[in-house]
Amino acid sequence: MKVKDAVKLMKYKALSLLLATLLAVFLLLPVRSLRMEHKKHAEYTEKELARKELISVKDAIQLDLNTSLQYAEFLELFIQNNQEPTQAELVKVAQLLRNDHHAIDSVSLAKNGEVSFVYPLQGNEAALGMDLLSDPTRRDAVMEAIEERTAVAQGPVRSKAGGNKIFNRQPIYIGEEEEKFWGIATVALDFDDLLERNGIEKQQGDYYLALKIEENATDNVTNVIWGYPYIFDKDALKETISLPNESWTVAIYPREGWAGIKTFFVREMVFYYALILLIFIFMYKFSQSFFEKREQAQMDLLTQTLNKQTFENMVRNRLQIPFAKGAIILIDLNEFKQVNDQHGHLVGDQILKEVSARIKNVLRPTDQIGRIGGDEFMLFLRNADSALDVKHIMKYVYDAFSTPIQLRDQEFNIDFEMGYALIKKERSFEELFEKADRHMYMSKRFNKVVDQKPI
Numbered sequence: 001m002k003v004k005d006a007v008k009l010m011k012y013k014a015l016s017l018l019l020a021t022l023l024a025v026f027l028l029l030p031v032r033s034l035r036m037e038h039k040k041h042a043e044y045t046e047k048e049l050a051r052k053e054l055i056s057v058k059d060a061i062q063l064d065l066n067t068s069l070q071y072a073e074f075l076e077l078f079i080q081n082n083q084e085p086t087q088a089e090l091v092k093v094a095q096l097l098r099n100d101h102h103a104i105d106s107v108s109l110a111k112n113g114e115v116s117f118v119y120p121l122q123g124n125e126a127a128l129g130m131d132l133l134s135d136p137t138r139r140d141a142v143m144e145a146i147e148e149r150t151a152v153a154q155g156p157v158r159s160k161a162g163g164n165k166i167f168n169r170q171p172i173y174i175g176e177e178e179e180k181f182w183g184i185a186t187v188a189l190d191f192d193d194l195l196e197r198n199g200i201e202k203q204q205g206d207y208y209l210a211l212k213i214e215e216n217a218t219d220n221v222t223n224v225i226w227g228y229p230y231i232f233d234k235d236a237l238k239e240t241i242s243l244p245n246e247s248w249t250v251a252i253y254p255r256e257g258w259a260g261i262k263t264f265f266v267r268e269m270v271f272y273y274a275l276i277l278l279i280f281i282f283m284y285k286f287s288q289s290f291f292e293k294r295e296q297a298q299m300d301l302l303t304q305t306l307n308k309q310t311f312e313n314m315v316r317n318r319l320q321i322p323f324a325k326g327a328i329i330l331i332d333l334n335e336f337k338q339v340n341d342q343h344g345h346l347v348g349d350q351i352l353k354e355v356s357a358r359i360k361n362v363l364r365p366t367d368q369i370g371r372i373g374g375d376e377f378m379l380f381l382r383n384a385d386s387a388l389d390v391k392h393i394m395k396y397v398y399d400a401f402s403t404p405i406q407l408r409d410q411e412f413n414i415d416f417e418m419g420y421a422l423i424k425k426e427r428s429f430e431e432l433f434e435k436a437d438r439h440m441y442m443s444k445r446f447n448k449v450v451d452q453k454p455i
Helices: 003-081 087-100 139-148 191-197 229-233 266-297 308-319 336-343 345-362 387-400 429-446
Strands: 104-111 114-119 152-158 164-174 180-190 207-213 224-227 237-242 247-254 327-333 368-371 376-381 405-407 410-412 416-422
Touching (some): 003 104, 003 191, 003 207, 003 237, 003 266, 087 104, 087 114, 139 152, 139 164, 139 180, 180 191, 224 229, 308 368, 308 376, 327 387, 336 345, 345 376, 345 387, 376 387, 416 429
Antiparallel strands (some): 104 114, 104 180, 152 164, 207 224, 327 416, 368 376
């Protein structure tokens, strides 16, 4: 394959690839839009389901905390109405509270800040006699409750009996005319059990959960997280759990991440992409075939040179460019009719093909050759701007036929005449052709190339 033909083939392939790619991108845009819409819808649906799960967990924890606070207030009312209750009365009340709600771990009373009653006693013996006002881990929360005369949640705190507890403390004041501090009522929740029951410490179905307690100066707690802490670094959903003196944050995140693209219907996506791939291949093949057929339509089928119409159009387009330079060379084979008559048209066709091939070999990449008649060829020298340039090419053409054409057992010496015309100023194709034809006639007449000034 000639270099020029290879370059042309690569050009057609590149154009075909470009067109096929543009079409594929155009087709991918609505698919991408559909994909994004589905992603948004899938994420919205997934987040709504996750939010329901999160709110369910948050409400369960909040209910346990609120209930323990309410029971601490109940103990306050009980002491205000029974300032000197018996041990049996206290046990009965504590049993009632524990039996009423599973979340309650223990109930205690600290008269004047010293724990004087704990239920159940078994396992909590170490708490009896504890002075809450002097215990460094409990004093700040207790003092806050006393000074603010409000319930205070403290925790999680490591209890004397072991395990992490949430202590909801309610200050108790007695007396109608002159209130005085009686002590502290405490309802404790098992924090570890609270986490486990609500799926914080282990995976809850398809979700990961985490609980974070922000900085709390009272409990000396700073951003402590239970569960799966890494989800706070992701796009996790969050809800706030409110306590009297602080707030917790509970978060949820899907085990597989938010649905989005991953939940897009795989079969539909495979179909879309397969269809676009087929269209891409079809467009590539069709474009390449189109360019090749268009090329063939512009070519002389026998010699694979430009046909007359295409050649003329090319020169005419060149003439439309201001100050364009160039030249045409007209080539006419001498006595070619005798070859056809004596040896047949098949031999004549083979000679024409060999003539065009030899001329192509001596042309520059910017030059073109066309067959404008039975035995007539025309060359277009795009960058020629002087007669000297043209004559150089004409010499190369003559030299190309210094050896005869060998067909089977016969040799054919090719004789031809050439004439040329230079583009100068604005000329029509007819004027150029007439000038070249006249120059060729003179060559035939005198059997040599005569100099000619540019048009």
